[in-house]
Amino acid sequence: MLQVSGLQKRYGDLAAVKNVSFEVARGERFGLLGPNGAGKTTTISMITGTLDPDGGEAKVDGETVTTSAMGAKRKIGYVPQEIALYDEISARDNLRFFGALYGLAGLDIARASDRALEIAGLRDRDKEPVKNYSGGMKRRLNIAVALLHDPELLVFDEPTVGVDPQSRNLIFETLLNLADEGKTIIYTTHYMEEVERLCQRAAVMDHGEVVAVGSMADLQRMLGQEETVVIDLDLLPDGLELPGAKNVRLEGQTLSFQVDDLTDDLPHILIALRESGARITSIKCHSPSLEEVFLHLTGRSMRD
Ligand SMILES: Nc1ncnc2c1ncn2[C@@H]1O[C@H](COP(=O)(O)OP(=O)(O)OP(=O)(O)O)[C@@H](O)[C@H]1O
Numbered sequence: 001m002l003q004v005s006g007l008q009k010r011y012g013d014l015a016a017v018k019n020v021s022f023e024v025a026r027g028e029r030f031g032l033l034g035p036n037g038a039g040k041t042t043t044i045s046m047i048t049g050t051l052d053p054d055g056g057e058a059k060v061d062g063e064t065v066t067t068s069a070m071g072a073k074r075k076i077g078y079v080p081q082e083i084a085l086y087d088e089i090s091a092r093d094n095l096r097f098f099g100a101l102y103g104l105a106g107l108d109i110a111r112a113s114d115r116a117l118e119i120a121g122l123r124d125r126d127k128e129p130v131k132n133y134s135g136g137m138k139r140r141l142n143i144a145v146a147l148l149h150d151p152e153l154l155v156f157d158e159p160t161v162g163v164d165p166q167s168r169n170l171i172f173e174t175l176l177n178l179a180d181e182g183k184t185i186i187y188t189t190h191y192m193e194e195v196e197r198l199c200q201r202a203a204v205m206d207h208g209e210v211v212a213v214g215s216m217a218d219l220q221r222m223l224g225q226e227e228t229v230v231i232d233l234d235l236l237p238d239g240l241e242l243p244g245a246k247n248v249r250l251e252g253q254t255l256s257f258q259v260d261d262l263t264d265d266l267p268h269i270l271i272a273l274r275e276s277g278a279r280i281t282s283i284k285c286h287s288p289s290l291e292e293v294f295l296h297l298t299g300r301s302m303r304d
Pocket residue numbers: 011014016034035036037038039040041042043190
């Protein structure tokens with residue numbers, strides 16, 4: 001559904017996007033993950049035809065996207081980071097206005113609006129002025145606008161920023177329902193847990209580059225370790241020699257590391273900790289998270 005090859009964009013001296021390539025299959029839920037300033041919005045703008053690249057290209061369903069390529073743009077529904085709605089008029093009038101921009105009118109726009117409002121869970125509040133809406137409802141209406149022309153590829157740029165947990169869940173449900181209908185979804189965020197929850201594959205971006213791309217399991221495998229162990233201590237050890245532990249980090253009273261095999265390695269590590277004088281208050285074990293994958297790939301935490 002989407003082929004991105006060698007996309008590049010410069011702003012003066014800054015290479016905001018450097019040679020970015022990835023592909024997204026029809027019907028896939030794909031995450032574009034990276035910290036603020038990584039180049040996600042710039043990449044998305046080139047994919048959705050709001051910005052022309054300096055190099056490379058994006059193809060949607062075989063058609064090259066440019067700012068003037070209407071054919072490709074008709075297949076894309078873009079939900080921008082900023083809410084783009086008219087506050088004084090109702091949800092339905094907003095949809096009528098944006099529908100007209102897509103060339104929809106009369107019965108077509110009524111039907112398309114009904115459907116979009118239903119999907120966004122706003123059918124019963126459609127006559128109210130948007131200024132009465134909560135932040136989460138505005139976000140959902142922003143999504144409804146992008147659905148009007150029934151696009152095949154939906155591109156979301158950080159749609160949960162400033163949204164309460166209930167609305168966030170509703171947005172996730174909406175996205176999953178759209179995916180069930182066969183839509184292809186690109187979801188941009190700097191929240192790892194959202195990608196883990198929503199996406200089947202993801203590209204991890206940092207400093208304008210894709211540093212990794214693959215399924216959640218592929219990305220986790222890049223760490224090469226099976227399990228992460230996090231141990232809280234109330235007495236810190238004198239020296240830290242932990243047999244079999246990798247990527248050992250001590251932050252405050254919390255020790256974290258990875259092991260290849262929990263059953264083989266952990267008993268030796270616990271004995272070593274006891275002998276070093278450490279006192280353990282809690283132990284947690286889990287498979288690698290995307291946060292750890294990002295740390296491994298870039299040497300820094302996503303929230304730095
Ligand atoms: N119009 C512009 N002019 C100059 N620099 C820009 C412009 N747009 C983006 N940048 C810079 O390009 C880099 C990538 O920005 P971009 O918005 O694509 O990142 P992002 O990953 O989407 O981050 P965020 O989550 O904060 O939106 C940043 O350093 C940003 O300051």
